[in-house]
Amino acid sequence: MVERAAIEGRLMDGDARFALESRYGHFTAMQVRDRRVRGLGLHFERLDEASRELFGGGVDRSAVLASIRTVLGDDLRDASVRVYVFDADPPRVVASAAPPHEPLKGPLSVKSVVYQRYLPHIKQAAGFQQAHINRTARREGFDEALLTTEDGLISEGSITNLGGFAGGRLVWPDAPMLRGVTMRLLERMDVPQERRPLKVADLTGFDQVFLCNSWGVMPVGAVDGVPLPQDAGLVARLLGHYEGIAWDPLD
Template structure:
């Protein structure tokens, strides 16, 4: 347990020390609009499952909701919120709020990077490796990285899930990954769906490739310099399904 911590020469209080000393935990990210969130039960399921795996105990739904309301305060109606469960003499719930994010309405450029996460099904707090990868590809002009094995088998994006359409079917990579909340909401779309191994070289043969995370749904226009097809019909159907997902109240 830290006794004292200093940031830029200033001694910080106990709550700031907690943020500095906790390096083990999990979290979920959500976009709040008008104090509502899509897929609240899915966020709670994620926190519950990860809590039991990492700490041997789930989460208190009332505490999680109370933390979200507290970080929003009386003034924030729209925000990007993260709820962390971290180890500090047992699991503790932390929440942060920042400016809301809307994904840019343009095709994304993505780059394959050979990297596989440990415990990929857990949304792990303090992910240095993924942040480093995202920053590296951004310096090269890419919007996102695709995490692959040495032979090019795709699992997920660094901060997204990847999906595709081919012949009217919705395709997902059959690989170890974090099944994001937005991905799980898109799985409810009323179209034939299939999980299959996907390699980077397969993407150019699909009708539409997209990314999804808590920000929303983003089309992919290019993978490592290779232009991809754009299917406006299927993309419109996908976005209409996502836009039609009900928002859950937090108050």
Template sequence: MTTPPAHIEIDGAPAADPQLLAALMSGYGHYTAMQVRDGRVKGLDLHLDRLDRSTRELFGRDLEGGRVRELVAGALANAGRRDASVRVYVYPGVRTVVTVADPAPDGPGAPQRLTAVDYWRPAPHIKHLGGFGQRFHGDAARRAGYDEALLTSPHGEISEGAVTNIAFWDGTSVVWPSAPCLVGITMTLLEGPLESVRRPVTLADLPGYRAAFVANSRTIAPVTAIDGLAFAVDEELMGRVFAAYDGVTPEDIAAPAQPGSSSR
């Protein structure tokens, strides 16, 4: 790990904690993003497991779920919120930062138009920092009139959106691309109830699918186009998707982990 500089200034003023600031500036670390409603989170145990696994892989140390619960609960209390968008970041030295912001709108997201780009994230199984490529391609997509970038290999195999997972409907099954990607918490919560499958999906395969949707911690939304190929919004499919998500029981952040359950 790079030794932090002895002195750092921000807008001409010395930083209060140079070591923490150096960790934040390193761009190396990972995070999870969650929606909190009435102090509860869908898939909270999955978020805690993600944080612990990635901390072990990047920094060789545990990150106990109980500690994360305390930090999130404390940040929510200090912000005076029960509903919020919360992110938990982990940096070198296992410095943990919690941010609390306005909650994302509930309910279906606006239909999305995507454009394919030749880019796969490094270490895609980790929700890591330093996502310059994702931001670059996502911003370029929006400037071109699209809502999101769709990440593909040079051969057109689809992995994920820049900040979402994507699924396709062939009339029988919900299909998630099997290429390396971040398996999102929302994706994980939907896979079982929707009886979905994972298999390779390429741009050349897209005309064979009847519908598509994207999902992340902030939204679930139908896809209406990928470049020049239009998709109809399958209302029956989207109804099933939203019903599956609504059926997930949220977990109380402040509640202790049950004996025998994952605390990660």
């Protein structure tokens, strides 16, 4: 639940938050620890690219930082922060803060769902469909939903990216998707990598499958009730790379 929100350096009341979060726009999500963020430059890049595509102009980094700092105030050092850019003239930058979120405890169980997002490379505000898919999967006892095409081609999770190790390579789905900040940080890992078309049935042949988002990196133990191989060494290597990524200061 959102606890605070700020627009371009000014705190907002609850009614204003609701009105803005229902508008046309895009956002990025990050975990703040000790007022630091992993991949801050990638968050700026995401916001800037999406703003240029949707609104015809980039985003003001100083406005982004001002809203983050304001929403954290002097007391919050750890938080889940979202930065939205909403349609206006000029576009408005809004940051919200909620309690910090740790990775889900794995191995996770995921369910495949036939659904493809419009403009999947943009992290869209007011994502009713994905929220509904995620909530439905959780009610059915799964940790996350895996989005696929009609013929079973995997793109991404409802709020995550999927990757896996197979034959000594780190493999990502070759499909339209949002390349999350955590995914992009893992792409810097010193291991052979490739993108290729993946179907759900292919995952049983992987040495280790995982999900990642701003919460962290989470191993997957089963898909549609079918167990997947687990390799503790690969998970440790993956986590070692992720946890070794420097945190960027917000102040």
